Amino acid sequence: EDQVTQSPEALRLQEGESSSLNCSYTVSGLRGLFWYRQDPGKGPEFLFTLYSAGEEKEKERLKATLTKKESFLHITAPKPEDSATYLCAVHVFYQKVTFGTGTKLQVIP
Amino acid sequence: DGGITQSPKYLFRKEGQNVTLSCEQNLNHDAMYWYRQDPGQGLRLIYYSQIVNDFQKGDIAEGYSVSREKKESFPLTVTSAQKNPTAFYLCASTPEGGTGELFFGEGSRLTVL
Numbered sequence: 001e002d003q004v005t006q007s008p009e010a011l012r013l014q015e016g017e018s019s020s021l022n023c024s025y026t027v028s029g030l031r032g033l034f035w036y037r038q039d040p041g042k043g044p045e046f047l048f049t050l051y052s053a054g055e056e057k058e059k060e061r062l063k064a065t066l067t068k069k070e071s072f073l074h075i076t077a078p079k080p081e082d083s084a085t086y087l088c089a090v091h092v093f094y095q096k097v098t099f100g101t102g103t104k105l106q107v108i109p
Numbered sequence: 110d111g112g113i114t115q116s117p118k119y120l121f122r123k124e125g126q127n128v129t130l131s132c133e134q135n136l137n138h139d140a141m142y143w144y145r146q147d148p149g150q151g152l153r154l155i156y157y158s159q160i161v162n163d164f165q166k167g168d169i170a171e172g173y174s175v176s177r178e179k180k181e182s183f184p185l186t187v188t189s190a191q192k193n194p195t196a197f198y199l200c201a202s203t204p205e206g207g208t209g210e211l212f213f214g215e216g217s218r219l220t221v222l
Contacts, residue, residue: 004151032209043113043199043213044152087152091209095140095159099151 002027006088006100013107016077021103023088024070032091033071035064037084038102044087078107111136113214115200120219122187122194130185130217132200138212139205141183145169146197146216155198158183187219195221 003026013019025033032051036044048057050066057064061082063074073086088100113134122128134141143155154167158177172191177183187194197218201211 034210036213041216041218043115043201043216044211046210046212049210089152089211095142095157095165097154097209097211099153101149101151 002090002092002096002098004088004090004098004100006086006103008103009101010104011106013075013078013105015079015107015109018074018076018078020075021073021086021105022070023073023100025088025090026069027090027092027098029092030090031093033066034089034091034097035062035071035073036087036089038087039084047086075105078105080107080109083107113200113202113212115198115214115217118215118217120217122219122221124221125189127186127188128194128219130187130198130200130219132183132185132214134181134183134200134202134212134214136202136204136212137180138202139180140203141177142201142203142211143167143173143175143183143185144199144201146199152199155185194219 005024007022032049035047038044048064053068055066061076065072083106085102085104087102116131142157144152153169155173156175158164174186199216200214
């Protein structure tokens with residue numbers, strides 16, 4: 001069975017304190033790994049797609065990396081507006097996308 | 110602006126009543142999806158549709174029904190057979206031949222009283 005596990009469940013950072021979120025996965029064949037940001041009461045917003053081990057993508061203070069077993073979302077010098085829940089999802093085949101339960105990030109001014 | 114519109118944003122229902130959630134997109138995407146989100150759980154797929162007049166069950170389709178009469182519309186009916194319908198419902202879409210990334214609406218929160 002395909003599984004996606006995100007850790008930690010919650011993370012509290014001081015403004016400017018860099019850290020990483022983890023997404024480990026066990027799937028039969030990875031076609032793509034996605035990161036989304038979700039604000040309270042809103043739909044998820046697409047951030048990145050990673051396709052193969054070694055790939056990296058960046059957007060502002062966020063950088064996503066991928067290995068054969070896990071992905072990291074690195075947050076450099078976060079600001080309070082980065083506070084949100086970050087979701088990881090894996091695309092296994094055709095229309096099968098499995099989501100993790102998310103990491104709730106809080107950045108304190 | 111292109112996007113996905115879900116309505117209503119909040120909905121209250123009495124037990125035993127059916128309720129329909131609306132999802133409309135103007136992105137010209139072929140595939141549309143309905144997900145359910147509960148606290149502490151990942152998004153779970155209810156139904157998806159690749160083309161008009163065709164749809165497939167997802168992982169948790171029991172107690173739900175959908176229709177796809179138009180490319181831009183994919184309404185979800187939560188029936189009285191759904192044992193635990195209180196949840197946050199998300200509609201999403203992807204273009205044909207897309208790489209799998211989903212474009213989501215703002216969600217509809219259903220509460221059963």
